[in-house]
Amino acid sequence: xxxxxxxxxxxxxxxxxxxxxxxxxxxxxxxxxxxxxxxxxxxxxxxxxxxxxxxxxxxxxxxxxxxxxxxxxxxxxxxxxxxxxxxxxxxxxxxxxxxxxxxxxxxxxxxxxxxxxxxxxxxxxxxxxxxxxxxxxxxxxxxxxxxxxxxxxxxxxxxxxxxxxxxxxxxxxxxxxxxxxxxxxxxxxxxxxxxxxxxxxxxxxxxxxxxxxxxxxxxxxxxxxxxxxxxxxxxxxxxxxxxxxxxxxxxxxxxxxxxxxxxxxxxxxxxxxxxxxxxxxxxxxxxxxxxxxxxxxxxxxxxxxxxxxxxxxxxxxxxxxxxxxxxxxxxxxxxxxxxxxxxxxxxxxxxxxxxxxxxxxxxxxxxxxxxxxxxxxxxxxxxxxxxxxxxxxxxxxxxxxxxxxxxxxxxxxxxxxxxxxxxxxxxxxxxxxxxxxxxxxxxxxxxxxxxxxxxxxxxxxxxxxxxxxxxxxxxxxxxxxxxxxxxxxxxxxxxxxxxxxxxxxxxxxxxxxxxxxxxxxxxxxxxxxxxxxxxxxxxxxxxxxxxxxxxxxxxxxxxxxxxxxxxxxxxxxxxxxxxxxxxxxxxxxxxxxxxxxxxxxxxxxxxxxxxxxxxxxxxxxxxxxxxxxxxxxxxxxxxxxxxxx
Amino acid sequence: xxxxxxxxxxxxxxxxxxxxxxxxxxxxxxxxxxxxxxxxxxxxxxxxxxxxxxxxxxxxxxxxxxxxxxxxxxxxxxxxxxxxxxxxxxxxxxxxxxxxxxxxxxxxxxxxxxxxxxxxxxxxxxxxxxxxxxxxxxxxxxxxxxxxxxxxxxxxxxxxxxxxxxxxxxxxxxxxxxxxxxxxxxxxxxxxxxxxxxxxxxxxxxxxxxxxxxxxxxxxxxxxxxxxxxxxxxxxxxxxxxxxxxxxxxxxxxxxxxxxxxxxxxxxxxxxxxxxxxxxxxxxxxxxxxxxxxxxxxxxxxxxxxxxxxxxxxxxxxxxxxxxxxxxxxxxxxxxxxxxxxxxxxx
Numbered sequence: 001x002x003x004x005x006x007x008x009x010x011x012x013x014x015x016x017x018x019x020x021x022x023x024x025x026x027x028x029x030x031x032x033x034x035x036x037x038x039x040x041x042x043x044x045x046x047x048x049x050x051x052x053x054x055x056x057x058x059x060x061x062x063x064x065x066x067x068x069x070x071x072x073x074x075x076x077x078x079x080x081x082x083x084x085x086x087x088x089x090x091x092x093x094x095x096x097x098x099x100x101x102x103x104x105x106x107x108x109x110x111x112x113x114x115x116x117x118x119x120x121x122x123x124x125x126x127x128x129x130x131x132x133x134x135x136x137x138x139x140x141x142x143x144x145x146x147x148x149x150x151x152x153x154x155x156x157x158x159x160x161x162x163x164x165x166x167x168x169x170x171x172x173x174x175x176x177x178x179x180x181x182x183x184x185x186x187x188x189x190x191x192x193x194x195x196x197x198x199x200x201x202x203x204x205x206x207x208x209x210x211x212x213x214x215x216x217x218x219x220x221x222x223x224x225x226x227x228x229x230x231x232x233x234x235x236x237x238x239x240x241x242x243x244x245x246x247x248x249x250x251x252x253x254x255x256x257x258x259x260x261x262x263x264x265x266x267x268x269x270x271x272x273x274x275x276x277x278x279x280x281x282x283x284x285x286x287x288x289x290x291x292x293x294x295x296x297x298x299x300x301x302x303x304x305x306x307x308x309x310x311x312x313x314x315x316x317x318x319x320x321x322x323x324x325x326x327x328x329x330x331x332x333x334x335x336x337x338x339x340x341x342x343x344x345x346x347x348x349x350x351x352x353x354x355x356x357x358x359x360x361x362x363x364x365x366x367x368x369x370x371x372x373x374x375x376x377x378x379x380x381x382x383x384x385x386x387x388x389x390x391x392x393x394x395x396x397x398x399x400x401x402x403x404x405x406x407x408x409x410x411x412x413x414x415x416x417x418x419x420x421x422x423x424x425x426x427x428x429x430x431x432x433x434x435x436x437x438x439x440x441x442x443x444x445x446x447x448x449x450x451x452x453x454x455x456x457x458x459x460x461x462x463x464x465x466x467x468x469x470x471x472x473x474x475x476x477x478x479x480x481x482x483x484x485x486x487x488x489x490x491x492x493x494x495x496x497x498x499x500x501x502x503x504x505x506x507x508x509x510x511x512x513x514x515x516x517x518x519x520x521x522x523x524x525x526x527x528x529x530x531x532x533x534x535x536x537x538x539x540x541x542x543x544x545x546x547x548x549x550x551x552x553x554x555x556x557x558x559x560x561x562x563x564x565x566x567x568x569x570x571x572x573x574x575x576x577x578x579x580x581x582x583x584x585x586x587x588x589x590x591x592x593x594x595x596x597x598x599x600x601x602x603x604x605x606x607x608x609x610x611x612x613x614x615x616x617x618x619x620x621x622x623x624x625x626x627x628x629x630x631x632x633x634x635x636x637x638x639x640x641x642x643x644x645x
Numbered sequence: 646x647x648x649x650x651x652x653x654x655x656x657x658x659x660x661x662x663x664x665x666x667x668x669x670x671x672x673x674x675x676x677x678x679x680x681x682x683x684x685x686x687x688x689x690x691x692x693x694x695x696x697x698x699x700x701x702x703x704x705x706x707x708x709x710x711x712x713x714x715x716x717x718x719x720x721x722x723x724x725x726x727x728x729x730x731x732x733x734x735x736x737x738x739x740x741x742x743x744x745x746x747x748x749x750x751x752x753x754x755x756x757x758x759x760x761x762x763x764x765x766x767x768x769x770x771x772x773x774x775x776x777x778x779x780x781x782x783x784x785x786x787x788x789x790x791x792x793x794x795x796x797x798x799x800x801x802x803x804x805x806x807x808x809x810x811x812x813x814x815x816x817x818x819x820x821x822x823x824x825x826x827x828x829x830x831x832x833x834x835x836x837x838x839x840x841x842x843x844x845x846x847x848x849x850x851x852x853x854x855x856x857x858x859x860x861x862x863x864x865x866x867x868x869x870x871x872x873x874x875x876x877x878x879x880x881x882x883x884x885x886x887x888x889x890x891x892x893x894x895x896x897x898x899x900x901x902x903x904x905x906x907x908x909x910x911x912x913x914x915x916x917x918x919x920x921x922x923x924x925x926x927x928x929x930x931x932x933x934x935x936x937x938x939x940x941x942x943x944x945x946x947x948x949x950x951x952x953x954x955x956x957x958x959x960x961x962x963x964x965x966x967x968x969x970x971x972x973x974x975x976x977x978x979x980x981x982x983x984x985x986x987x988x989x990x991x992x
Contacts, residue, residue: 405685594696
């Protein structure tokens with residue numbers, strides 16, 4: 001929606017899950033918001049940044065998630081309500097601070113909102129960070145629908161303030177990125193006043209210093225807070241039961257699995273036989289509430305995504321209560337009814353219910369499936385995971401991969417998270433050989449670069465994006481320079497956090513709110529720590545190839561090559577076409593020896609298409625962005641570029 | 646004759662480390678590239694038949710077809726190849742002095758051919774440091790810069806591919822056996838391309854027992870001397886067993902046994918000492934370092950030699966019978982060694 005800051009009314013608004021979270025924070029009177037972009041979380045900070053002036057918010061895209069959590073925590077320490085937004089990877093990045101924050105406690109209500117990605121639709125992992133709540137001993141909330149996404153967020157701030165501990169809220173892709181109808185509540189006053197009291201008694205939570213020591217005392221205090229949380233959760237309206245009084249089977253679930261379970265029960269017509277206990281407060285579990293519901297049935301199915309988090313806690317409680325309530329049969333992940341990887345969907349729940357209830361269910365007849373498949377294969381074009389037309393990464397990896405092959409010393413590239421992760425695929429000429437966390441390409445390369453002692457003499461490259469450079473590359477790079485590790489770091493600088501939607505980073509001139517920011521410079525930073533630095537435009541083939549070979553030849557130490565070219569989709573580029581592209585069909589030799597469809601088979605820019613009938617390459621004008629790069633790729637000069645004047 | 650493409654070439658030559666870097670597969674397409682003296686298959690091509698395979702001297706040679714195409718006669722199983730006669734030769738008074746390995750015959754013939762217009766350009770091999778840089782030379786004055794033996798295996802044949810692509814004609818080519826076998830196969834237009842024109846007018850072969858892998862010799866010499874200062878190399882006749890590297894600061898003798906380890910494996914299966922697929926072949930003349938051995942193989946070659954002698958570019962003398970015996974023995978031994986290794990490869 002246009003603005004999430006509209007006043008309360010009787011209207012129902014169709015909003016994206018992430019907008020509902022943002023609205024919930026506004027209704028709680030949040031003042032400080034910090035995060036690092038990451039799918040599926042990015043829209044929360046973005047929609048709050050849009051209303052930051054009228055709602056008197058401080059909103060920033062921080063350098064990384066740990067810094068974001070620290071920035072948000074400062075707001076809390078100064079008695080403001082604060083929100084830290086990240087995805088599952090980010091919880092790991094922030095976890096060191098998070099552990100200490102749980103120990104020190106908070107003041108103003110602080111919510112850590114993590115939007116996770118079961119099935120890894122936009123991630124390199126499907127980490128389940130709910131375990132952080134039990135590991136760090138902080139309350140965990142999981143909304144079960146769109147209205148709850150807003151409401152539970154607002155309540156999360158109150159809970160945090162009441163307990164003086166950070167509260168974690170977990171969303172998933174299908175909640176964050178889907179939309180639903182919700183009603184809005186009141187927006188509070190915006191005259192936030194920040195003051196950090198630090199001169200009070202050492203152990204005073206409101207006026208003393210904010211530290212996690214003495215550890216034993218603070219830790220036991222933290223556990224008392226968790227006991228208080230349990231009491232509050234016993235009566236929380238976010239834990240609801242629907243179904244018969246004594247169901248044959250009780251589903252215990254949370255988050256979007258609540259919706260999938262409802263759909264499955266409806267599809268199978270089991271409304272009178274199966275009930276759903278939907279939990280909104282998933283750690284710590286309220287034991288009395290669980291006991292009450294376990295007493296209603298002998299069989300339980302636990303439906304949740306990724307790991308058996310609720311399942312394990314329910315089983316512990318059921319074991320402890322067995323003497324009073326009898327032995328319960330608990331189905332879930334451990335007996336194979338619900339998978340432990342990937343997303344859950346209604347079909348999976350239907351399958352589990354059919355297995356347990358001994359039912360047959362045919363959702364789609366084989367005839368229908370066959371017919372549908374035939375239509376799908378006829379009508380939809382085959383698409384591969386690929387860099388966009390005109391993407392500078394394609395040109396960059398074209399150069400890097402060829403240079404390493406021509407160097408022929410088994411050189412390789414360590415990568416990390418970004419659009420450029422796709423360079424592990426044919427679109428990036430299968431160039432990346434390791435991919436892990438943000439910045440890890442550089443750290444891993446730093447290690448490889450020291451294996452000469454054990455006879456390894458393969459050239460070692462790392463790549464990172466410009467946003468990643470600031471996020472987590474710097475420590476690895478400093479380590480490599482300090483230890484004289486023999487590596488070349490290629491910074492693919494496309495002018496913004498492109499993958500998640502061009503959020504600003506320390507290298508851009510604007511901040512999250514559109515205000516002026518101090519713009520940092522990658523090459524100056526690298527030079528100042530002692531790396532040899534070159535800057536090239538990957539669209540300049542000759543200069544780029546020459547420079548890569550120059551760096552490969554250079555012995556010892558850290559070399560940094562900044563490959564700078566703006567993302568083809570960047571709003572700054574305003575969809576400008578630099579060249580009108582055309583294939584001269586009389587020159588194109590197509591499948592002949594000497595080419596063999598080099599542009600469409602090897603270079604594979606989606607703007608180039610192979611005309612199967614006439615056996616020539618063509619430009620797809622609807623897709624081509626006019627970067628002009630393929631002119632240099634064609635072996636016979638058949639691709640012509642005319643500068644757009 | 647077997648046919649193949651990128652896949653077969655990769656399996657039969659590159660995977661077995663049999664490439665001698667002649668460049669016959671380079672310059673036709675974007676799939677093969679040369680970098681610091683090494684031919685690299687950069688991307689996979691899935692054509693079943695390619696010039697890369699057909700032109701490679703290591704994938705098997707159709708001797709009959711080449712012989713008909715080159716000498717207009719059936720292949721003669723002579724260890725020295727097809728030839729009309731063998732003489733000794735050296736540069737005549739009209740050739741400007743240069744740094745010749747021996748008698749300067751090649752430089753004399755190429756300078757003459759460029760000056761009298763027999764050819765428009767000559768495909769020769771220059772070096773940058775130790776890295777071979779084959780190129781087309783169009784002025785007689787530039788020929789001497791490329792004189793003297795390079796030892797580093799060079800991708801000279803790639804220049805002929807490029808010249809054919811550009812539709813150039815009337816080029817003289819100087820190369821070793823593998824390079825000129827590649828050139829002969831290029832000229833036979835193996836894929837019968839309709840737009841093919843032969844860019845070559847004549848070829849001069851260089852006797853070659855082995856070459857050195859550019860990257861290996863660079864690595865070997867690093868720390869011993871600065872490659873940029875190298876002015877020449879030589880293998881003095883036995884029993885010296887040394888490899889001489891001449892630099893601006895004098896010369897360094899290196900044990901030949903060490904240098905031999907830098908020979909590409911591809912050279913070990915080469916059966917051709919005297920570069921049989923050429924109009925003329927030139928090598929050292931044992932015993933008299935200021936003279937060359939000159940094998941005249943074709944009428945075209947003989948005509949060029951006669952004209953060069955007449956113009957004062959070349960001096961000829963008789964080739965003694967005992968030298969022929971030596972040369973035949975040497976060439977025969979190289980063939981035997983290669984055949985033995987090839988048979989081991991097969992079995």
